[in-house]
Amino acid sequence: MPFKRTTLASVLLVAIGSTNAYADQQVLIGLAAPLTGPSARIGKDLENGAQLAIDAANARHPKIAGEAITYKLIAEDDQSDPRTAVSVAQRLVDAGVVGHWNTGTSIPAARVYNEAGIAQVAPVATGHAYAQQGFDTSFRIMGHDDDGGQVAGHYALQTLKAHRIAVIDDRTAFGQGLADQFIKSVEADGSKVIAREYVDDKTADFSAVLTSIRAKNPDLIFFGGVDAQAAPLARRMKQLGIKATLMGAGGFVSQTFLTLAQKEGEGVTALEPGLAIDQMPGGRAFAKAYQDRFKAPIELHAPFAYDGVGVLIAALEKADSTDPERYLPVLRASAFQGVTGTISFDTEGNLKNPTFTVYQVKENKWQPVSVAGGKP
Known part of the structure; x- marks a missing residue:
């Protein structure tokens, strides 16, 4: 059967649906973050965290619908600017990947993803308004x-x-x-x-x-x-x-x-x-893996980017499908054990029991x- 491009998303990480087949059966997970400008170091930190999750998933030699697949991270720069974020979101929807860092970019971009039927899991954006727009495609893994x-x-x-x-x-x-x-x-x-x-x-x-x-x-x-x-x-x-x-x-x-x-x-x-890195369930191991791979300490939010990718991939694989109609309900019912803690969502898509x-x-x-x- 032809393998479809994934439909997932995140305020930092996402992958989006398409009917086009991939000959190499790649599943794209996108990251849209400030990769230039004054917040570029945070964007890079998020990209690094996401890449570690991609590598961990690929090391398991995953399959979806019985076919071997490889996850691939695609990073885009939204410059932490709301107008740029909307342009990036639309471009990434067309290309198959989306995502953002802060509240100001996440709110306007969320409409683009919702209209495309793409799940948006925000690892960082904390403004409550992001999840109050009535979109059943919007989620967050950090307290608001x-x-x-x-x-x-x-x-x-x-x-x-x-x-x-x-x-x-x-x-x-x-x-x-x-x-x-x-x-x-x-x-x-x-x-x-x-x-x-x-x-x-x-x-x-x-x-x-x-x-x-x-x-x-x-x-x-x-x-x-x-x-x-x-x-x-x-x-x-x-x-x-x-x-x-x-x-x-x-x-x-x-x-x-x-x-x-x-x-x-x-x-x-x-x-x-969230918790301090040493108090996160998987924090110390993650910090060591991050330091070993990137030869630098965590800047700020890398563990949340890691879990953003993780909860998306877990939903895909549990649904055994890249069809959003099948994996979105699974994502919505998540009880994912991540580095940062247990990730599950309330009716708005907010993290339950935030710390x-x-x-x-x-x-x-x-x-x-x-x-x-x-x-x-």
């Missing part, structure tokens, strides 16, 4: 910002004992959405935010917003944004003599932040979806200090 913002807000008030909280966000779907949820959590606990400021995702000089915030004497500044901007923000806070704790979530806990922030990063607090870890920079290292969520 409604939960993350609640955990962060509670930690800021109850553990850090913050009383005067200022908020800055980068106006992206991720940064603004996260900041909104953090504020909701703070206000639900009976506190108020004393200042709300905005930048954009290209801002390099935070002097204006920090000068305005400094006048209000905050004891904590929450930033909705990513590591490349959080580091210069931390440095500028020190230069201006602002002694408030800097707090963020999702995208802070990277090697790059430590390199850019250096001593100015000491004491920064961040919430990251969140709070980190602090101590002696220029990210140290996990608290865990919330997960199964009792």
Whole structure:
């Protein structure tokens, strides 16, 4: 029988359906991520994690519908830009592969994949809106910002004992959405935010917003944004003599932040979806395999990319088909044991029982200090 191109997807990883036969019986798993620009190191980290999963699957000499197949990873650069992401998504649908990294790219691209009938499993995108579009093709394997913002807000008030909280966000779907949820959590606990400021995702000089915030004497500044901007923000806070704790979530806990922030990063607090690598069920073995293969430590999200590929491949093979009508229900009912933990989905396609870890920079290292969520 002719072998059809796979129809799967992921906010990072996906493969898409076609009626064209492959003479070499390859199943394409695509990765669309920021492979250039300021977040390229994260895109490469995701690509590396995905490639390890592809290699592990091929080492088993897999078969689908009785035929030997080989999985192949196809990587595309969406530049972490929503408009580019839509173009990339459509191009990859036509070519047979799709996927993305952050919320801002995942939300508009999801419509393209849904119209094509392609499953989109997001290893990273945390904006709740991604899974609230009503698409039964959208999934995620990381906790979303409604939960993350609640955990962060509670930690800021109850553990850090913050009383005067200022908020800055980068106006992206991720940064603004996260900041909104953090504020909701703070206000639900009976506190108020004393200042709300905005930048954009290209801002390099935070002097204006920090000068305005400094006048209000905050004891904590929450930033909705990513590591490349959080580091210069931390440095500028020190230069201006602002002694408030800097707090963020999702995208802070990277090697790059430590390199850019250096001593100015000491004491920064961040919430990251998932467990610390050493606490993940397969984390230590994965970290060693990653280091052995790529001669570098994990940057941030490689284990989630690995599991994104893994849950897609598991659904394909359990369904014994590359037909989305057959493997999509299997994916939806997944109970996949991954490196990051058990992956199963709720009715929206969100990860069930997500875990969140709070980190602090101590002696220029990210140290996990608290865990919330997960199964009792």
